[in-house]
Amino acid sequence: MHVDELERLRSEARQLAVDMVRLLAMRRGVVSKIAEVKRSTNLDTVQPDVEAAVRRAMLEEAVKHGIPAETVNRLATVIFADAVEMQSKPSKLLTHMDILRRAVEMQRNGREVQRLEVGEPDLGAPQQVRDTVGKAVVEGYARYADSRGIPELRTAIAEQIHARYGYEAGPNNVIVTPGGRFAIYLAMKTLLAEGDEIIVIDPSWPMYKQCARFVGARPVAVRTRFEDGWTPDPRIVEERISKSTKAILLNYPNNPTGKTLDRKSFSKIVDIARDNNLTLISDEVYIDYTRGDGPVSVLDGWDVNFILIQSFSKSYGMTGYRVGYVVANEALVSKMASIIGLVLTCVPEFIQHGALKALSLKETPKQYAEIMMRRVDVAVRELEKIGASFYKPDGGMYVFPRINTGGADGMELAFELLESKGVAVAPGSIFGGYDDFIRISLGASEESIAKGIRLLGEFLAEKGLT
Amino acid sequence: MHVDELERLRSEARQLAVDMVRLLAMRRGVVSKIAEVKRSTNLDTVQPDVEAAVRRAMLEEAVKHGIPAETVNRLATVIFADAVEMQSKPSKLLTHMDILRRAVEMQRNGREVQRLEVGEPDLGAPQQVRDTVGKAVVEGYARYADSRGIPELRTAIAEQIHARYGYEAGPNNVIVTPGGRFAIYLAMKTLLAEGDEIIVIDPSWPMYKQCARFVGARPVAVRTRFEDGWTPDPRIVEERISKSTKAILLNYPNNPTGKTLDRKSFSKIVDIARDNNLTLISDEVYIDYTRGDGPVSVLDGWDVNFILIQSFSKSYGMTGYRVGYVVANEALVSKMASIIGLVLTCVPEFIQHGALKALSLKETPKQYAEIMMRRVDVAVRELEKIGASFYKPDGGMYVFPRINTGGADGMELAFELLESKGVAVAPGSIFGGYDDFIRISLGASEESIAKGIRLLGEFLAEKGLT
Incomplete structure (x- = not known):
């Protein structure tokens, strides 16, 4: 009797599943009409x-x-x-990575190339950091460690944050990550469920949207304009919020514009996030590359849920070490630790020793900032000479001038510039469709920057695009 | 007019989606009757x-x-x-991680604990590897590098594979990963779409099922039995294959049983995979921890799609360096490279220099295998003394004896063993519900293993469970 009853129920369950497929078929019919x-x-x-x-x-x-x-x-x-x-x-044929690959290839073939396309500063890690990591490796600091990072480093980060911003973070609010990229991935993976939305302010580093899609979420762009000094319009930010929105991503000093927000603009975004119960993901990896007191930070005591993204790559030149961190509430940190535990175990301990040493070098970020701000000055001077319009960077390591493309495809123009003048830049299209802008990276020497911009000027003049 | 038409169609599409949810609800009603x-x-x-x-x-x-x-x-x-x-x-309250945490805590409080629960060998990296990495760091090999790994290392891996297995892999079939865990994550993330299934042979390392769920896929277990010498039954493997199945995960030498497959058993799984167009993910991180010629590998020239998972953690004791690799077809490697590029950029170059040095140390894996096989002998001898039944490991770094739990919860029993005798082991429940087994890890010294097993014997005798 049980068996008969089971068979009857199973057949019913099977039929209902088939009916779902039938409904899906009907829906697909409607969807193709919509597509038309x-x-x-x-x-x-x-x-x-x-x-x-x-x-x-x-x-x-x-x-x-x-x-x-x-x-x-x-x-x-x-x-x-x-x-x-x-x-x-x-999808389109050429990508930003093709420019990088072609630039490397040209250099290998003996061609001089001004490498103004890569977001990597050429500063390198301080000798003391190198020596510390070297010593830690030789001494065998290479066992499986806490997924959140070694306690000494998390404590040192929490203390530095307190000293700098007055923000009371404990070591359990900090998780050490293999670089800023992984910190962003962790932030998105823990905040965003499949189908959730995150607001990204354009122009933006392409990684943000790629990563949102990678975790199954949807990036929703808020466009800002050169004419408005790249300031986001709070009304547009509010308009973009839906029931599925979980977060707003901020990145100041900005890649690619060099813009920072003043307190008033920042506070408007904070208000919107708080009023709509959204989390601010603030990527502040360029925060030391500025003049004076430095820009507003999400750690400045705002009343809002946030995830801070930070890295040792820029402030301490530790690009290839792959070490950064997140500051967030304990529940999020604990979720992030589970992910690192699952897919990575931990960041190598000897690298964390290097990060700990870096934090003790108070002068390094200042020295590196001075170098970068001198490069900003060089770029500004040279861009003015060739008559380009651009927002004068408040910080960061990029300038984002507008260029006259004469209606040509920006990506193709960037390739032409590379092939004809040996100048590699990133086309504005990849930062959210800013086709008549290019990003000039200041990861190269002052000489290379000046020469690259002069060659850009020649290129535009020869094409009658000035 | 277009707008009205669009609105009408959209409302229709929305309603059909809602109807699907309604059918799902009806089906759930039937399913709970079936459950009863x-x-x-x-x-x-x-x-x-x-x-x-x-x-x-x-x-x-x-x-x-x-x-x-x-x-x-x-x-x-x-x-x-x-x-x-x-x-x-x-789900239960206590987890495997609680045992590890409690063991560490007891040690901090001055208690002697036999740490037989962790899957980390205590061997450490050879001095030459440490020195190489230390030198590379000091010299500044720390720039952003190829997401697939530095060419020298990928070439050396391809050559080693060719020399050992005769398998023709090129450097583009190899991608360097931050550890074996990330290699498994990459394999699953690239092979399995949301809702796909992967067959995992139990008992199995819990990470496999966790990782499958993490990427939105569904692990489907094939149970093997101690009585069958932990050999998977090909008929059961075939039965578990559905239209959504994309892969079979193999892990020999096995964690936790120490089992390896003979060629005949391996070839049956290969046939099933090929006939059903599935990819074999073969986690062979313990392959050097064996006697004689070593076990069958997925690289032994089988006619099947595969992803090999390998690590430097076991063969070269480089646990905390977090470096491993994948061997797969170029299309998969290229997808994996995009993921590493997105979330990590690359594995630190100085660590890859260490891995390259390791590959040149032909004696290290043999020495480490000898140490591990001596530990297997000690564990076998001591387990026989206390009258335990177990599969005598062919390789790997674990023994998986059956114990009489007297009907008690295996996890609770493991905690009691830890508290009363200071012996930390992993309960069999976490490897796929093997409640009357425990996993003894051989990452500790011979003395510690012998003492731990003797204390286990005492514990069982005192509880009348022998």
Whole structure:
């Protein structure tokens, strides 16, 4: 009797699953009609507002029946991914990485190239850091360690934060990461569920949007304009918030513009985040590359949930060491520690010894900032000479001038500049579609920067684009 | 007019999505009735045959409507995962990590503890490796590098593989990873889409299932038995394959059993993988910890798609350096490189110099294997003395004896053993529900292993569990 009953129930369950497929088929029919209308009106394939509305409706229905939100979110993601796949177009041929590869190749072939495309400062780690790491390796500090980082380093970071910002962080608010990129990944992976949204202010470092997509979330861009001094308009930020928005990403000093926010602009974003229960992810890896007191930080005692992203790559020139950290509440740090424990175990202990030594070198960030600000001055002077318009950087290691492309594709123009003049830059298109801008990186010497900009001027003049 | 039409279509698409949720709710109602019947008849929660039948029915329906199999497979997986979740028991309070934490705490309090719970060998990196890394750091080999790893190391790995297995791998088949864990993560993240399934042979290192879930996939267990010498039954492996299955994970020498597969058993799994178009993920990090010629490898020229997982942690004692590698086809390596590029940039170059040096030390893996095999002998001798039944390890660094728990919870018993006798072991429950087994790690000295097993014997005798 049990067996018969079981068979009957199973057949019913099977039929219901098949019915779901049938509904999906019907929905796909409607989606292809929508795609047709969109094509005739030139709308984007993905429309976050629309998807968010469907997701909300599905979640509301789920609540009625006691279905876990997680299950319905997964179901929604399957449906949306299928719909996007149905409508997708092939992607572009050339990318930013092709410029880097070609520049390296040209150098290998003996060609002189001004390498103004890479976001890596050429400063290197201080000798004391190198010696410390070298000694720690030789002495065998290379066992599995705490996923959050060694306690001495987390304590030193917490103390430095307190001394600098007056912010009361304990060691359990700090997690050491293999570089700033991984810190951003951890922030997004822990904050954003499949289908959640994060606001990114354009122009922006491409990694943010790529990483959001990588964790299954959706980046929503807030466009800022050169004419407005790259200041984000709080009303636009508010407009972009949906029920699925979980975070706003800030990056000041900014890559690529060199912009920093004043207290008033910063506080407006803080208010929006707090009022909408969003977390501010503040990537402040360039914060030491400034003049004077330094820019506003999310650690300046704001009343808002935040995740600070920090790195030893810029302030201490430790790019290839891959070490950075996150400051956040204990619950988030604990989630992040589980992820590091799962996929990495820990950051090598001997590298953490180097980071600890770096924190004791109070003069290094100042020296490195001076070098970088002198390069900013060189770039500004040379750009003015060639008559470019640009925002004069408050900090960071980039300048983002507008160029006249004469309607040409920015990526192709950047390739032409590289091939004809040996100057590698990053086209503005990759920072959120700023096709008539280019990013000049100040990771190279003053000479290389000056020469690169002069050659850029020649290139534009020869093409009649001045 | 377009706008009205678009609005109408969107509302229709939204409603169909909501209807899918409603059907899911109905199906869940049926599933809980099935669960009730199952409970009264003591049937398993997961019944692969039944799931396979539902999936087949869904796919047949999908074909009628031109829905891609991938989409329907994902849909099926979401439904099944939800159903399993509905029927699952609440998780236990204590975890394996609590044993490790308590063991460390007891040691800090001055208590002698036999640390037989951690999977970290105590061997350390050879002095030449330490010196090489130290020198590379001091000399400044710390710039952003190729996401796949430095060419010299990838070439050396490819050459070593060719010399050892005759397998023709080029440097583009190799990617250097921050440890074996990250190699497994990369394998799963690139092979498995949301909702895909991967077959894991139990008992298994818990990381595999955790990582599969972390990437949104579903681990499907194939249970092996002590009575069968832990050999997987090919028929059961085949039964567990569904339309969503993308990979089979193998780990020989095995953690926790110390089992290796003979060529015949290995070839059966290879055949199943090839016939079903699955990829074999072969985690061979313990392959040097064996006697004689060493066990079968996925690199032994089998005709099957594979991903090899390898690490410098065991063969060269470089645990805390976090360096390992993957061997796979170029397309997969290229996808993995994009992920490393996105979230990590690269493995620090100076660490890769150390790995390169390690590969030149041909004697180190042999010496470390000898140490480990002597420890296996000690463990075998002591376990026989206390009358335990266990599979005599072919390799690896663990023994997995059966113990009489007298019906007690294995995790609680492990805690009691730690508190009363100062012996830390990993309970068998974490390796896939082997409640009457414990894993003894051979990462400690012979003395510690012998003493730990003697104390285990005392403990069981005192509790009347022999």
